[in-house]
Amino acid sequence: MSALGKVVRSGVARRRVPTIVTGLVVMVAVTSAVLGASLSVASRGPFERAFQQHHGAHLAVRIDPAKATPAQLDATATAAGVAAVAGPFPLATVSAGSGQFRMPPMEVAGRGTPDSAVDELTLTRGRWATGPAEIVLAANGRFNGPLLATGTELTLDNVPGNPVVTVVGFARSITRTADAWAPPDQVTAWQTAQNQNQNQSQNQNQTASQPGYQMLYRLTTAGTQAQVEAANEAIAAALPAGSLTSATSWLAVRRDVVGDTVLLIPFLIAFGLLGIVMAVLIVGNVIAGAVASATRRIGILKALGFTPGQVVRAYVTQALIPAAAGAVLGLGTGYLSTLPVITKTNDLYGTTDRGTAPWIGVLVVAGILAVVALTAWAASARAGRLRTVDALAVGRTPHAGRGRWASRLTSRIPLLSRPVSLGLAYPFTRPMRSAGMIAAIAFGAASVTFAVGLATSLSRIDEVEDIAAVQITAPMEGPRPSRITDPDKVVAAITAQSGTSGYLGTARTEVTTPGATGQLTAMGLTGPDASRYYRMVSGRWLRGPGEIVVATPFLTATGTKVGDQVTLTSEGRDIPVRIVGEAFNIDEDGMQILTDQATLGLTPEIYYITVKDGTDIGTYAAALSTALEPLGAVADTVDHSPPEMLVLIDALTALLTVLLVVVAGLGVLNTVVLETRDRVHDLGVHKALGMTPRQTIAMVIASVVLTGLAGGAAGVAVGVLVQRAVLAAMGRGTGFTLPASVVDAYGPGVVLLLAVGGLVIAVAGALLPAGWAARTRTVTALRTE
């Protein structure tokens, strides 16, 4: 073995702590970076990727078959903006159940095969429905619960003769074009039977089914609502007037599927960047510290004839060996920890990803190893350039004179034991090393602060939407629930029900207003809970008819402000209203109008009920359902579970935070180990003079208290600033003004706790070296040069 090889081998083997810490830090850094990068990529792309893979429908329209012929429908394939078309597929709305179990009404599309040029379906279980009395349910639909399995027989309540169908499979539609699929002939048969029955008797308690055909389109450009609407208008123009009864844009589906994760993107990008920056900083800190502490050894090597170039090669190699081992391990753990994300996104969106893109791993490992090599090169080149005699003279003790003022100051602090006051002064003797430690702690604290802010802001966005415990709906009428026939009686039933806290009744309609293109959704609201579902940005909540509350995008699009009067046009009627408030409302891209139901003369379609604390929601809903039965309305509990992707992202964000905190702790550990080694002789003197192991631990722990507090304070400040900057970017990017209650995620108590978190990181990192210091034998310490 060459002399260089021997030096490298002995350096790696003998300096075990820096070697192990370097390996661990690089491992965790690579894991964090892979996780952070994967998180950003995975949270941005799955819907779009799956949409491309399965030729998702940009536009799904419902056609009245009485007004358009198949030939006319075929002709829409050449309409402006249309790239591909599928259909017509017959549609039927059926109410199904099995025994006592009743399912909400579902829309069944008649399709002979899951394959299609538009909206290709993925069978997730079972097989495709090929024969009569067979049905395939949507895997991502409302009914994919444990209650149903292939082979389940369902009775169709609203089809004459109550035919029984067998569930033969489950399939996923990326654009959620139907709740179920059956052979086209079968759906047409149900449709025909329902129509005949409807003509014969108008049964109020039975779900009515409107005849219809579904046409699915892929468009040449569909990035914006305006582009989708333009295509919709072109298709409508190619058909007889009134034949296109409704249209669903893929943008609306994407919004529903991706939901709040869209809001997460800026958070995740910032978080991923924070992780990478922190990993780089701590790796640099650890390597620089390790090489700098070897200056005297470098002096000896030079005295023995090593050239500066050989010194650099030796120390770069010495740093790269544990770093490479750590990087390989980190790559493995990074990929393993991203598997749950991949599995979940595949499950949710139908993507077929097998893992994080290899380029992410290659980039991360190459980047981190480059940082290691560069830092080791810079530090060893500096040491290598030192005159040999100077390098040899570099003592292990700090430069005399530094930080003495701190030592004098702390020694005079009353009530502090001497070991503690000695420890408190340590950071001032090596300011650069302390600065590195503060930076490591600050990044750890910033990560935690940012993660807490992220979770708090998101939960505050969610919590206003999640207050309803029970909802009341009327039977479905086409794709939407019908209006409740006797709202006064429903309200009476709600208020009479024991456990009711409050309620909100909602009804939707389409309106137009000058300045806003196309039709807008107006929500007519009623009930004492209305204001509880929205966070106000400015102005006030509704006090009666003639007032509206809107979100920032509406104000921006229409060039209006709170206090302005605008005119809504609904069913040819002009209704003057005043904008009294600006709310944070992301529904309909922020273009939704909130108003009192009396403004538009609406009656509620859905009631959302809040219950008093301690009320059993299931029992409450069952009792209310019984009371509502004569009114033809049903009460169901509201599913409060947050979107699965959000839960997963929350969990991964927490994992990433833990990893970054571990990296910060390792950075502290490494610095304190170096510091303790540098001071081992002084430590021996202290022990010789009577310092007990407990006092030694107190001194070492005290030596990180100020850096911990400083790092914690700086980290919290950085974390809060980053959170605000990201929120501001998010606001700019999405066009929303976030309410102060969402932005101000940190109370004084939380800030204090987070700042103390820096101290916790510091103390945790110092515990191990403090134990070593306490256990070091006095005579050994005294002998150390």
Add this chain to the structure above:
Amino acid sequence: MIELCDVTRRYDEGPPALDDICVSVAPGEAVAILGPSGSGKSTLLNLVAGLDHPTTGTVTVDGVRVDRLGEAASARYRRARIGLVFQFFNLLDDLTVSDNVMLPAQLAGTARADAERRAADLLARLGVSRHSDAYPGRLSGGERQRVAVARALMNNPALLLADEPTGALDTASGEEVRKLLTELHADGQTIILVTHDLTLATACATRTIRLLDGRITPSAAEGRAGARVTPSGAEGRAGARVTPSGAEGRNRATGDDAAGRDR
């Protein structure tokens, strides 16, 4: 009373640093341990200070089995009974002279004001009070060693252990320290002194023990100025009764706390 009985200290696989030696030191004695490098002098001192433990044998100081003390107990033992003076002073560069001197008392829990008073007295007594606010790096070698002695005396130790106290000093500074140690002994301080410096041993010690390769040499103990001490100890200044090899052939050097004491 300090008793090292049948003490062996072995490091790794090499020959023992101390090989089955027995030494006794009586209160008020000043014993110089002489010998070449690697003879085991410092090891013996470390064992008495509780800084190290014997591989076999016992170390007893005033009835306390020092060889059985754990780290915390030996730290408390040093605070209470031992003052240590090192060859290279081992003053802490970050602390002022005064803070260095006060440190043992503060580690023992003495209030700062009390420690300050005691340190000021000691620094005045040792003639370095004008440097109390200075840092050790600005003092001469002799002054630093005086400060180190002041620190060693801070807790009124029953025993002062000095490891080559003049080893790093020039002649003039060495002379200062010699005088200081002589004065301390004259005041009744028990001292064990490890040194190469025969002049220092002659000046300060009432008895000498010579070590070679971890064993007490046949001319094991000498009286002041290198005078041979008879096994009966009648002629030794310190009255040490020396049994060069002992009845069982062991290395033995004992100080008789009654007979022949020259004080």
